[in-house]
Amino acid sequence: MEGSLGLTLRGIAYAQIGDLELARTSLERAISLTDEPLTRARARAALVEIALSTGDPLLAARAAKESVDELARLGDARNAAMQRLVLARAEVLLGRLGEARRVVEDVMATALAPDLHASALLAQAEICIRAIATSDARDALSRARRALEGAPNHLLARALVALEQELSRPVARMLRGGVLHDADLFAIEEVSRGGFLLVDACRRLVMGGQLKRPLARRPVLFALLLVLGRAWPASVPRDELVARAFDVRRVNASHRARLRVEIGRLRKVMAGLAAEPIATPDGYTLSSTREVAVLLPPSDDEVARVALLLGDGASWSAQGLAEHAGVSKRTAQRALGALVASGGAIRTGNGKGVRYTRPGTPIASRMLLLGLVPQT
Structure with missing residues (x-):
C-alpha cells in the first residue's frame, strides 16, 4: 500500500x-x-x-x-x-x-x-x-x-x-461618446479613476470619483440608469424608459406614475456622485459633471454575462449570479448548465450548497x- x-x-x-x-x-x-x-x-x-x-x-x-x-x-x-x-x-x-x-x-x-x-x-x-x-x-x-x-x-x-x-485580453465592451468598443482591464482602469461616471453593467454598479453605489439588488433602478447612461447626453422619452426598465409592452398611467417614484429613488441613490436623472420636456436625461462611460458584458447573451462573473474566481450560487447578472434564477441556471457542459464552469456541492466556479482561476x-x- x-x-x-x-x-x-x-x-x-x-x-x-x-x-x-x-x-x-x-x-x-x-x-x-x-x-x-x-x-x-x-x-x-x-x-x-x-x-x-x-x-x-x-x-x-x-x-x-x-x-x-x-x-x-x-x-x-x-x-x-x-x-x-x-x-x-x-x-x-x-x-x-x-x-x-x-x-x-x-x-x-x-x-x-x-x-x-x-x-x-x-x-x-x-x-x-x-x-x-x-x-x-x-x-x-x-x-x-x-x-x-x-x-x-x-x-x-x-x-x-x-x-x-x-x-x-478584452473582457467587456465600453460605450464612450456614442462609440462601442472592446475593453480590456487597462481601459476599465482608465474610466474607474474618477474622471468619469461609470455605469457598470458587468457588476451592476455606478462609480464616480471615489464613490461606488452597488445596484445588483435593485434591478429596476439599475435598468433605468443603464438606459439613461447608454443614451447620455440625450434624453430618453418616458414611455421608452417605462417599457425598457419595467419590461412592459403597453404603457399606462400607473406605469408612468411608478416611473416618477423610481426616478426619485434613483436620484437619492446617486447622491454625492455629481450626477442625477433630471426631467426634460419629453422624458429624462442623465445630468453629470463627468463624461459618462458604460461598461457592458462582452455580449448580450446570458451565458456570456454569467461567464464574466465567474471569471473573478469566486464560488457563486445560481441565485447570486442571477442577481449580479440581472437575469432570473432560471435563466442563470440554464446558462450555468451550458457552461458546465462546455467545460467553462465547475459545479460542486449538493442541494442548497451547489456552487459554481471557473476552472483554472x-x-x-x-x-x-x-x-x-x-x-x-
Whole structure:
C-alpha cells in the first residue's frame, strides 16, 4: 500500500493539474494513514486550498488561519507563509481587499525564497486587479518574473504569463461618446479613476470619483440608469424608459406614475456622485459633471454575462449570479448548465450548497500547492 507521504505528493500533483476530486481523495487517505504531525499538517493545508477552490471562502479562510497556526507551531515557516497566501486569496473572494493586502504585505515583510516571493507578488497582482489598479498588477507581475530569474520555476512562470495575458485580453465592451468598443482591464482602469461616471453593467454598479453605489439588488433602478447612461447626453422619452426598465409592452398611467417614484429613488441613490436623472420636456436625461462611460458584458447573451462573473474566481450560487447578472434564477441556471457542459464552469456541492466556479482561476491550488512539496 502506498504510504502517507506518497499519497500526499500524489494529491498535490493531482491538484496541480486541476483534478481536485482525485487530489482530495489522495490527501484524505494520507491523513488517515499517518500520525506524523507535519505530514498531516501539510496534507490538511492542501485540503484547505482545494476547499477554497470549490466551496465557501469564509469557511476556507477560517481553516487557513488554523492551518497557518499549525504549520508555524511545527516549524514549517515556508508552508505557513504559503497558507497565509491562501488566506489572502480567501479574503479577496470575500471582497475584503484591505485585509487581503495586509496579509500579503505581512508575508512579503519576511525573508522569502524566490518562488514564494513570486507567489506573494502574484497574490498582490490579483488584489490590484480587484481594486481596478491594472497598472499596479502589471508591475507586480514584472517583479515576480524578476524574482524567478535566478531560480526558475516553470509552473509558476506559466501562472504569471497566464495572468499577464488576461490583463490585456478584452473582457467587456465600453460605450464612450456614442462609440462601442472592446475593453480590456487597462481601459476599465482608465474610466474607474474618477474622471468619469461609470455605469457598470458587468457588476451592476455606478462609480464616480471615489464613490461606488452597488445596484445588483435593485434591478429596476439599475435598468433605468443603464438606459439613461447608454443614451447620455440625450434624453430618453418616458414611455421608452417605462417599457425598457419595467419590461412592459403597453404603457399606462400607473406605469408612468411608478416611473416618477423610481426616478426619485434613483436620484437619492446617486447622491454625492455629481450626477442625477433630471426631467426634460419629453422624458429624462442623465445630468453629470463627468463624461459618462458604460461598461457592458462582452455580449448580450446570458451565458456570456454569467461567464464574466465567474471569471473573478469566486464560488457563486445560481441565485447570486442571477442577481449580479440581472437575469432570473432560471435563466442563470440554464446558462450555468451550458457552461458546465462546455467545460467553462465547475459545479460542486449538493442541494442548497451547489456552487459554481471557473476552472483554472488565478492563485488556485495548482500554483500555491507547490510550496507543500518537500524541498531537496
